[in-house]
Amino acid sequence: MKYQFNWSVLWTGESGQWLLSGLITTLELSALAWLLAVVLGIVSGALRTVKFRPLRALATFYVEFFRNVPLLVWMFFWYFAVPPLLPGATQEWLFGHGLEFWAAVCALGVYSGARFSEVLRSGIQSIPRTQFEASTASGLTTFQAYRYVILPVALRLIIPPGTSESLNLLKNSSLALTISVAELTFQTRQIETYTARAIEALTAGTLIYLVLCVSIATIMGWVERRTAIPGLITAGRRRR
Amino acid sequence: MLDLGVIWRNLPFLMIQGFLGFGNFAGGTLRLAIPAIILGFILGIFIGIGRLAPQRWIRVPATLYVEFFRGVPLVMVIFWIWIVVPVVLNRSIPEFWVALSAFVIFEAAYLGEIVRAGIQSVPRGQVEAATAVGLTGTQTMRSVVLPQALKNMIPSLVTQFIVLFKDTSLASIIGFMDLTKAAQVVNNREIRPFELYLFIAVVYWICTYSMSRYARHLEKRLSPA
Numbered sequence: 001m002k003y004q005f006n007w008s009v010l011w012t013g014e015s016g017q018w019l020l021s022g023l024i025t026t027l028e029l030s031a032l033a034w035l036l037a038v039v040l041g042i043v044s045g046a047l048r049t050v051k052f053r054p055l056r057a058l059a060t061f062y063v064e065f066f067r068n069v070p071l072l073v074w075m076f077f078w079y080f081a082v083p084p085l086l087p088g089a090t091q092e093w094l095f096g097h098g099l100e101f102w103a104a105v106c107a108l109g110v111y112s113g114a115r116f117s118e119v120l121r122s123g124i125q126s127i128p129r130t131q132f133e134a135s136t137a138s139g140l141t142t143f144q145a146y147r148y149v150i151l152p153v154a155l156r157l158i159i160p161p162g163t164s165e166s167l168n169l170l171k172n173s174s175l176a177l178t179i180s181v182a183e184l185t186f187q188t189r190q191i192e193t194y195t196a197r198a199i200e201a202l203t204a205g206t207l208i209y210l211v212l213c214v215s216i217a218t219i220m221g222w223v224e225r226r227t228a229i230p231g232l233i234t235a236g237r238r239r240r
Numbered sequence: 241m242l243d244l245g246v247i248w249r250n251l252p253f254l255m256i257q258g259f260l261g262f263g264n265f266a267g268g269t270l271r272l273a274i275p276a277i278i279l280g281f282i283l284g285i286f287i288g289i290g291r292l293a294p295q296r297w298i299r300v301p302a303t304l305y306v307e308f309f310r311g312v313p314l315v316m317v318i319f320w321i322w323i324v325v326p327v328v329l330n331r332s333i334p335e336f337w338v339a340l341s342a343f344v345i346f347e348a349a350y351l352g353e354i355v356r357a358g359i360q361s362v363p364r365g366q367v368e369a370a371t372a373v374g375l376t377g378t379q380t381m382r383s384v385v386l387p388q389a390l391k392n393m394i395p396s397l398v399t400q401f402i403v404l405f406k407d408t409s410l411a412s413i414i415g416f417m418d419l420t421k422a423a424q425v426v427n428n429r430e431i432r433p434f435e436l437y438l439f440i441a442v443v444y445w446i447c448t449y450s451m452s453r454y455a456r457h458l459e460k461r462l463s464p465a
Contacts, residue, residue, distance in 0.1 A: 003327055068402065068448040069441040070409035072420055077441065080433035174313035178413060185315055198323040206316050213311035 009195040010204050022187030023208055029101065029183055030173045033108035034166060040113025045120040059117075066114035071175055074111050079103040079179040104176035112169045119165055123158040124150070156227055163220040167213050174209075184208060246432040247439050258422025259443065266336050267417025273408045276343040277401050283348035288355025289381065302352070309349035314407055318342040322414050339411035347404050354400060358393035359385055391462050398455035402448045409444075419443060 009015055040062075047059035066074070079100060083091055094102060127150055135145035177186040188205030192198045247254075253263070261268015290302030309317070322338045362385050370380040412421035423440045427433050 064449065065441075065445060068406075068452070069444045070406040070420065072409040072412070073423075073437055073441050073444060076420075076424070076433070077437040080427065081437050085434070171313040174315045175410070177315070185313065185319075188316075189319070192323065198327060202316065202320055202324065206312050206320070209313060209316065210308065210311040214307070217311075 003199065005200065006197055007200055009191070009197045009200055013195070015191045015195065015201075018187040018191055019184070019204060019208070022182060022184040022205075025101075025182055026170070026173050026184040029104055029108065029176060029181065030170045032105045033112060033173065034169055036105065036109030037112035037116050037169065040110060041116030041120055044113065044117040045124070048117070048121065063114045063117045066111055067118070071107065071111050071172055072178060074107040075104065075175055075179050078107040078110075082106075100176070100179045100181045103179060104173070104181045108169060108173055108176070112165065112172070115165055115168070116162070119158060119161045123154045123161070126157055127154055153229070156224070156229065159220060159224045159227075163217060167216060170212060170216070171209065243432055243435055246426075246430050246435050250426045250430070250436075253426065254419065254422050254440070255443075257417060258419040258440075261418075263417075265417035266334060267421065269405075269408055269418040269420075272336065272339055272343070272411055272416070272418060273405050276340055276347070276408065277404055279340070279344045280347040280404060281351055281397075283344055284351025285355050285386075287348050287352030288359060291352060291356045292359060306349045306352055309346055310353075314342070314346050314410055315413065317346045318410060318414060321345075335411065335414050335416040338414060339408070339416050343404060343407065343411075347400070347407070350400055350403070351397070354393050354396045355389070357396070358389035361392045362388045394462065395455060395459055398451060398458075402451050405448060405451070406444065 010019070044059040044062050047055050048063070050056055082103070083094060083099060086094070131149055131153075132145055135149045136142070140148065173183060174185040176183050177189070180186070182190075184205055188201050191204075192201040195201065257263035257265060257267055259269050261271030287302050287305060290298050291306065293299045293302070318339065321333075321342045322335075325338070326332045366384055366388065367380055370384040375384065408418060409420040411418050412424065415421070417425075419440050423436045427436050430436070
């Protein structure tokens, strides 16, 4: 191996700026997609419990179809196939305002929403029905039962798998590079192309992802331990 | 309007070259997914056992391995192997081997965690009983712990296999002619993105959904009545 390391490429020239703007784009993309995913997850999770059959079928279809198809296919679908179907004015606006970014937000958000929906469902389902019955029997209204009995436990149960899914979302945002969103992986490749310093550029990108993921996991692990109810859920057990 | 003719005209290319992997290009979703699942699982078993090893010098590297690969995106791992390994070896590697090794290395971290949880789900008494009847450590692992662990692992294992199957689409980024890349190539010529991407979505969905159905069936059959 005759590779000469030259780490200074990471802070000379425009590299540092590129990495920073890539990191910001990754965070923006992930945050917007996360919000969309949470909303879709809650809505579809709730719809899967209603009595009206067509709505339930629609929610099940959404979860099963979007979850089981590769995100990369959804990226291409939202970027290439959806815009031509939109009305002219919307298309114009999108072409002027970073179509690839919004396509990536939709692809990532809609895909992850289907996965969040499953996390929420298994969280709610793991609470025995008798808990609800006992709360109503002791005189709580339905709202109170959810507010004081069901949700406090369900939310705690959801923290570990929810964290893991959110980290998946963050890592999956790297696929946006395929539709040329200038996020972190894209910028890493750009530095590599401009400086021909492959190992240095990839190390920088990899470390940024690693630090992001490990710190989010650590913070959420701390939240999980802090909010644990003694005797109810084993405190501090890591289930990522 | 929806033009399904585009699918019909390109069906042999999409399915035989893209999905199965027979044709003029190195490609094939199945050709990549099957060895990736098998090899990833084998490496995952070693990682999972390593995570529980009593020896520190095995346990710590295995843990670092898992934590590292679960903290980085798969695309990054693919780029590392694609760009850096040729620099080190001083010669280029075919896309198939780049993609296969990236998937095996990356997924083994996730599969290792599943194996670890599966091993931990086997009651301690089983190991003690196996040792008491005179089995060695390796024999205990192979004929007592792993078979029982495997049964408990099946649901999460199949979920991870489905994830891996979907992840093989990332091989298209480095030019491997899998189903996704085949659809891209056809789309460049025909400009029918809606039909083409929806079609491959359905093909992927049929595969992953039948895998999850089969897992549910297996789970029911194996669970003690």
